Amino acid sequence: MTDTLHLVDAAALADLGRYAARARALDEQGAMRLHASGPVLAAWVGVLPGSGILAEGTVLGLRTFALADPAECDLVVPLAAVTDRTARHAGTGELPLPPTRALATWSAVTPPRSGWEPAGEVPADDLALVARAGLAQVGAAVRERGAAAGFVRDRVWGDEAAPGVRAGGAFAAFSLGFLAPGSTVSVLRSNRWTRLTAAGGHVLMR
Template sequence: MTDLLRLVDAAALDDLGRFAARARALEADGAMRLQATGDVLAAWVGVLPGSGILAEGTVLGLRTFALAEPATLDAVVPLGAVTDRTARPGSGGADLPVPPTRALAAWAAVTPPRGPWEPLGDLPADLLADVARVGLAEVTEAVKERGAAAGLVRDRVWARDVREATGPHPDLMAGGSVGPTDVPVRAGGAFAAYALGFLEPGSVVRVLRSNRWIRLTAPGGHVLMR
């Protein structure tokens, strides 16, 4: 197993660090799964946990990075260890020493398929951002009012279809390729794409399906939902 990942340049290493920092803002003690095969590194993070034997409701974030040297690795490590190794000022390098500490993450046992992925259409990134902001406001208010009992509200908010989360939306009414009765996309996917910084204003997010999985492919990365 590789103990050092050499990314293509320092900018890519910084990008990986920002991704890890955003994920850590969602879960301070969270984990990242580093999967390297050949010259590609797949970096996975968990956003929302699933439940039951099939882990229904799981929402994952994924970024891929080019490697300057081929590597083989599959390790789940603490997010804090990744941010520590990507935040050293003035290093100017592109090397990521693989953290020796391993982390436990239930979502890491759930591996989405590599494909084939069936294209289902597109959704406006602005719609997903609006859904995420509305949901965050609801969850924040529930936490203020109910404290630890806000979990049921949180689950309900992120389980909604994105087209139900904000009511009629101008981007959909203008004629997006995914209509109001087509593929269901949970609001939890919008939350993940927004929180991880994947959405660009005015852009389009592709929606794909493979068996029980839905994938959102945005300019900044991928969200996978089961």
């Protein structure tokens, strides 16, 4: 297994760093799955945890990055290690793989790679509005109820943002910076999974 990933340029490494920083703002102790296969790096993050044997309610973020040199790796590392390395190697495309591994239950949940069927489109601006409104509701519940606000959070992000699209997906796309104003987000489905493909990345929901 390689010990350093070579992204195509410094801009790509900086983009990965910004993505990791946004995910870390959602979960300071969060993790990123780095899955390189040939010329592509898939960088996964967990946004909302699922529950039960089928991990229902899981919401994941995905960005892909081109590699200058083909590589093979599949590991889960702390987000803090990714932001640290992208900052220290700014100006290059090099990402030394962190030696520390992280535990993330969502990393064992693998969405399908094929079989996706188009299921409509949603304006990115509509998803952003849903995400902002949900954040305001969740924030108010946390201020009023503290630790007891969990059920409010689950209800808010479990509501529909669009037909067949949970608000948790809007929250993930907005928080991870995937939504470009005025753009359109594609909705796709495969078995129990729904995928939002936006200008800046993908959100996968089970």
